[in-house]
Amino acid sequence: MPDAAWWDVETDFYIERGDDPHVARTVVILRWMWYGNFKPLIAAIDAGHTLDKSVLNLLALMLEGDEKHPVRLQPVSRRRGRGWARRPENMIRDVIAARAYEAADTDGKSDEVFAYIGKAIGKSDRTVRHAVTAFRNRKHAK
Numbered sequence: 001m002p003d004a005a006w007w008d009v010e011t012d013f014y015i016e017r018g019d020d021p022h023v024a025r026t027v028v029i030l031r032w033m034w035y036g037n038f039k040p041l042i043a044a045i046d047a048g049h050t051l052d053k054s055v056l057n058l059l060a061l062m063l064e065g066d067e068k069h070p071v072r073l074q075p076v077s078r079r080r081g082r083g084w085a086r087r088p089e090n091m092i093r094d095v096i097a098a099r100a101y102e103a104a105d106t107d108g109k110s111d112e113v114f115a116y117i118g119k120a121i122g123k124s125d126r127t128v129r130h131a132v133t134a135f136r137n138r139k140h141a142k
Contacts, residue, residue: 007032007040026052033058097121097128098135 004012007028014024029040033055041059044051065072097117104113114125114132121128 005039005043007043011040022050022052025049026055029055030058033062093121093123094127094131094134097123097131101128101132102135 010031011021011024011028014027015021019027025040025044029044029051032038032040041051041055062073100117100120101113104117106113111125114128118125118128
């Protein structure tokens with residue numbers, strides 16, 4: 001193997017052939033991404049190179065999932081122990097639900113308010129209750 005990484009050798013090949021360095025780097029990144037290898041992309045980011053829009057478009061297609069593309073990126077769960085994997089959207093959903101409950105005029109009808117907020121966010125009243133309890137516990141812990 002040469003001293004340089006293989007993608008650098010390929011990029012140099014295109015440049016020696018007369019291609020613009022940016023175009024050569026983009027072609028190499030796209031070709032390697034197509035085959036599921038992201039090392040040239042990582043190297044370009046580390047080197048501070050500006051990425052072509054086509055690289056970002058392919059990356060977006062790979063993240064979204066498309067039958068036409070051989071590689072689809074899957075999220076990796078970083079679970080800690082047992083239980084469900086955490087979902088980042090839950091935090092803001094719980095804050096919104098708790099704030100909505102705190103702002104509501106319950107007039108002794110908290111069950112109805114929990115149900116209303118739950119329906120509005122597409123979750124159960126139990127989820128809203130847990131969100132309000134957690135919100136209050138965090139507020140009082142400070």
